[in-house]
Amino acid sequence: xAEKVKEKEARTYTAVxxxxxxxxxLAQITEVPEAxxxxxxxxxxxxxxxxxxxxxxxxxxxxGEELPERAEVSVTPVTVPGS
Numbered sequence: 001x002a003e004k005v006k007e008k009e010a011r012t013y014t015a016v017x018x019x020x021x022x023x024x025x026l027a028q029i030t031e032v033p034e035a036x037x038x039x040x041x042x043x044x045x046x047x048x049x050x051x052x053x054x055x056x057x058x059x060x061x062x063x064g065e066e067l068p069e070r071a072e073v074s075v076t077p078v079t080v081p082g083s
Contacts, residue, residue, distance in 0.1 A: 011057070014073050015049055017042055031068040032056050 014030040027049035029035035035053040039045030
């Protein structure tokens with residue numbers, strides 16, 4: 001369930017880091033789809049997406065929108081039959 005928050009408070013979200021073919025690492029916040037960035041290293045990608053996440057949450061606060069709660073995320077391999 002999302003919650004309306006007017007005051008700034010520490011919040012934790014889930015970042016997914018995916019290495020790209022071009023050597024850059026894509027970083028995306030699962031709960032805030034507009035929070036996407038990249039970096040040359042995992043640390044840089046995480047720092048960059050943190051800045052974007054802060055801006056996205058501030059935008060949501062300014063608009064009076066609800067802030068999402070942290071998602072329960074599982075990562076698991078999925079196999080499809082060969083064709």
